Amino acid sequence: QVQVVESGGGVVQPGRSLRLSCATSGFTFDRYAMHWVRQSPGKGLEGVATISHDGNDKYYAESVKGRFTISRDNSKDTLYLQMNTLRDEDTAVYYCAKGTGADFWGQGTLVTVSS
Amino acid sequence: DIVMTQTPLSSPVTLGQPASISCRSSQSLVHSDGNTYLSWLQQRPGQPPRLLIYKISDRFSGVPDRFSGSGAGTDFTLKISRVEAEDVAVYYCMQSTQFPLTFGGGTKVEIK
Numbered sequence: 001q002v003q004v005v006e007s008g009g010g011v012v013q014p015g016r017s018l019r020l021s022c023a024t025s026g027f028t029f030d031r032y033a034m035h036w037v038r039q040s041p042g043k044g045l046e047g048v049a050t051i052s053h054d055g056n057d058k059y060y061a062e063s064v065k066g067r068f069t070i071s072r073d074n075s076k077d078t079l080y081l082q083m084n085t086l087r088d089e090d091t092a093v094y095y096c097a098k099g100t101g102a103d104f105w106g107q108g109t110l111v112t113v114s115s
Numbered sequence: 116d117i118v119m120t121q122t123p124l125s126s127p128v129t130l131g132q133p134a135s136i137s138c139r140s141s142q143s144l145v146h147s148d149g150n151t152y153l154s155w156l157q158q159r160p161g162q163p164p165r166l167l168i169y170k171i172s173d174r175f176s177g178v179p180d181r182f183s184g185s186g187a188g189t190d191f192t193l194k195i196s197r198v199e200a201e202d203v204a205v206y207y208c209m210q211s212t213q214f215p216l217t218f219g220g221g222t223k224v225e226i227k
Contacts, residue, residue: 035216037164045156045164045207047216059214062116095163101154101211103175105163 002026002104004096009109012086020109022079022096030054030074032099036081038092039108048094049081064090086113117141117210121219127227134195136222138208143188145212152211155184155193158221159204167206168193200226 008020022034036048049070050059058070069082079096093108118141128134136155144151155168166175168184171191181196195202203226208219 037216044221045218050214050216061215101152101169102216103166107163
């Protein structure tokens, strides 16, 4: 069955960096676009970044453009999110979601930006 | 980015009664391939979101048929024909016609 498992979250100071990973299994990873979506505590959902199946096309929310980088390793069935120059407002649970229509979601990993 | 607007914010419903949620997009969600990539997600307390409906009205695998979607262009609706206790959740509309994904603000369905 399809599985997506996020990791790499934690507590980090403002201005520092963090790299999230999303390990997948149960589907042919290199055939699907993938997304990172975040949810601040008690708030709604925000699409952070999307990457095409082959990694050639990447899209970012304005709020993270220039600071975050989405990437993938199709040989490892893994999605990444490199987050630089983190701000307080980046505090959220970060979810990885499969496919153009986000049909499977992981449990998420919590990123807390705090001094 | 496409802005998604959902109403109402909250929907108190009696068990066994219907519920309806509306979603409007700031521009047409019709893709160049002719499809309209409007989905509905359910998020129960403490859980990640789960896909219910995709391409306006197609139910995802395992979704009960009391959930239905309709609409076209920029106006869409999710209906629950008879609300059950397990339907208590926040519901989001989502567009994937353009990237990154954008979401409505959410509608909380609760039991009266």
